[in-house]
Amino acid sequence: MRPAGGEDGAPGLLVRAGKRARTALRERVQRLGRMGPPIVQCALAAALAWLIAADVLGHPRPFFAPIAVVLCVGAGMGQRIRRVVELVVGVSVGIGVGDLLVSVIGTGAWQIALVVALAMTVAVFLDAGALITLQAGSSAVLVATLLPPGGREGPDRMLDALIGGLLGLAAIALFSGDPTKLIRPQGRRLFDELALALTGAADAVRQRDPQLAEEALERARGTQQAIDEYRAALTAADEVVSLSPVRRRRRRRALERYTTAAEPLDHALRNARVLLRRTASALHSHEPVPDFLATSLDRLAHAAAELGRELAEQRDATAARASLEETAALLVTTARSGFSTQVVAAQARSVTVDLLQATGLDFQDARAALPPVAGEPPKPGVHGGS
Known part of the structure; x- marks a missing residue:
């Protein structure tokens, strides 16, 4: 396991500061x-x-x-x-x-x-x-x-x-040109951020390293501003379509997919933050985490990234939906798992439901894609992570 806190010394701190500065500069150039x-x-x-x-x-x-x-x-x-x-x-x-x-x-x-x-x-x-x-x-x-x-x-x-x-x-x-260009970069970025969060959780589980989960959580906490920018870009793009008579119908259809994905994507990111917090907690407490969980999180990350690509390229979300339905079959819990591990599995199920809704399914159909859990039916995910 890697040393915690600042034990890696000044060189490591400088490297991380340099990465953050380059990331911030890249984001500003993209925004411009x-x-x-x-x-x-x-x-x-x-x-x-x-x-x-x-x-x-x-x-x-x-x-x-x-x-x-x-x-x-x-x-x-x-x-x-x-x-x-x-x-x-x-x-x-x-x-x-x-x-x-x-x-x-x-x-x-x-x-x-x-x-x-x-x-x-x-x-x-x-x-x-x-x-x-x-x-x-x-x-x-x-x-x-x-x-x-x-x-x-x-x-x-x-x-x-x-x-x-x-x-x-x-x-x-x-x-104004193509109004979908206003929303496409934000949408792709958010799906990629969700994929990174889930991959971070999978790596943490696989390596039994809570610090990996905490680092992924810290990054995921910065996505709320991106969600707000996404919604603002949707409003602006919709207004451009309303004002511009050129190819209005085709542009409206393209924007509707991003509009459909907006709320489920927000919920998925919030659930991912809860998932990462509980992943770190489970690993700190040395809970037995089933091997299927890391595999499920990796597949979930792949599906999120694929859905972002399908939206950006204006393709049907068939591949992402199929991947999500396959992943759903793995998301079961075991009675021997600790409390935090159970929450991680439940949040992974919630993220799956959120992403299925982002593909266009309604809530009931998205829930029906998940396998039943022993005991009471699973409840909706917690949409309030930070």
Whole structure:
């Protein structure tokens, strides 16, 4: 067994730190690659919005036009149509309330406080969105400090916001390409992370080394952010399909498979974290762990990776489903096993059910694929690991 903690000395610590740094850099480069198209869209559409508002409509300072593009196309992606509506409504409320009050009460410190409070209150009353409230407040500040009461710049800025928002939506609809490219890398990464977690558990069982399980658990704990990014990418991709009329039906079908897999994949990763914790506990306690468990976990890892490849390549999940059903036949428990080992076997069953659901089976059919366990039927897995 390898030495625990920091007994391997400074060289080992440096090697692990270097690996973590390279992994972090690689993830940032991949993220930049995914965000490249929205950044280009944002830059070009912002420039076009400025040209239209300034040169075609003759607005002297049309800064709301490119701002609307940035908020619409946005690096965050998702809910773009709502952002356009909130932006235009927020600008309209802020300028309308501000212009009306400033023309009566004038400008000054207490006037700014009153104008901002009333504009944001009206915005909250109309909608609970954060953008509409903040935009109403900032627009009211502009009216109270920069824009002359009753001037033409208020309506011009409303029009600028609308122009920028519409151009942002047009850029998304016309130049987004294949929306499945937004979700494919995240999906493949999550299935690979699940496979690594299960392989780590199998190696720990095979070598009777709890530290291997703890290292795999530490890595698996970092997957929740990836799950959140996966769901955000799904939202963005679905919105692109809704906005773009080109090949909408085919793209919708491809996204539906990723949507179907989202919740079961989240559950599988949570169950894998519980599985790893209990694997480490079983090995620390020197429980007798059946040999079939390592084999089952290896096969389960292979099936997870295969399902990720099938989704990425838009193939039917037949191979992964067949592998999962074969693995399910091995997942039985023995009365002589300790408590933690029983939990590991139960969690492996739960991961199998989760992955079968990710292939498109409903819960009942996925549960039916598992062999019965002596005694009471197995209960659903614990979807709350950390």
